[in-house]
Amino acid sequence: MKNTSGNIFERASTKITNWTGSPIAFCVAFLIVIVWVLSGPIFNYSDTWQLVINTGTTIITFLMVFLIQKSQNKDSKAIQLKLNELIAASRHASNRMVDIEDLTESELDVLHKYYQKLSDIAEEDHDIHKSHSIDAAVILHRVKKEKRALD
Numbered sequence: 001m002k003n004t005s006g007n008i009f010e011r012a013s014t015k016i017t018n019w020t021g022s023p024i025a026f027c028v029a030f031l032i033v034i035v036w037v038l039s040g041p042i043f044n045y046s047d048t049w050q051l052v053i054n055t056g057t058t059i060i061t062f063l064m065v066f067l068i069q070k071s072q073n074k075d076s077k078a079i080q081l082k083l084n085e086l087i088a089a090s091r092h093a094s095n096r097m098v099d100i101e102d103l104t105e106s107e108l109d110v111l112h113k114y115y116q117k118l119s120d121i122a123e124e125d126h127d128i129h130k131s132h133s134i135d136a137a138v139i140l141h142r143v144k145k146e147k148r149a150l151d
Contacts, residue, residue, distance in 0.1 A: 017071045020064065032056075076101075 019025055036053050043049035080101055087093045100111065121141045 013067050013070050017067050020067070 033053075036049075040049060080099075084098045087095060087097050100108065103111070117138075121138070124141065
């Protein structure tokens with residue numbers, strides 16, 4: 001059974017997000033603020049006059065937070081899937097990197113240290129065009145070190 005409320009929300013949030021990011025939406029919002037400012041003298045800059053803009057912007061901001069988060073989640077998932085496809089398609093890439101977005105911050109820090117080490121090893125190779133997996137880079141580095149020691 002299809003989730004129609006989810007589909008409706010998906011379509012509506014995509015349309016609203018696209019529209020609110022447009023120049024027309026900015027102009028409408030800017031025009032509303034200008035009309036509000038110009039109406040100040042008419043309403044003697046009353047508390048109600050201020051409350052209208054405060055309430056309106058608060059409600060819109062509150063709702064937009066959820067739409068922006070929905071859009072960010074969707075974009076992030078799409079990017080992760082594209083990266084996973086690139087990893088899966090490359091015979092030299094480590095499949096251990098697929099779905100790492102589910103790791104904890106400390107686990108990601110450990111991976112970052114590994115890639116920093118890989119970068120350091122690549123610097124020692126003096127060839128920025130050579131690419132290695134972490135395992136291959138460590139083995140190649142050991143072999144080079146042993147050869148230098150024998151020379």
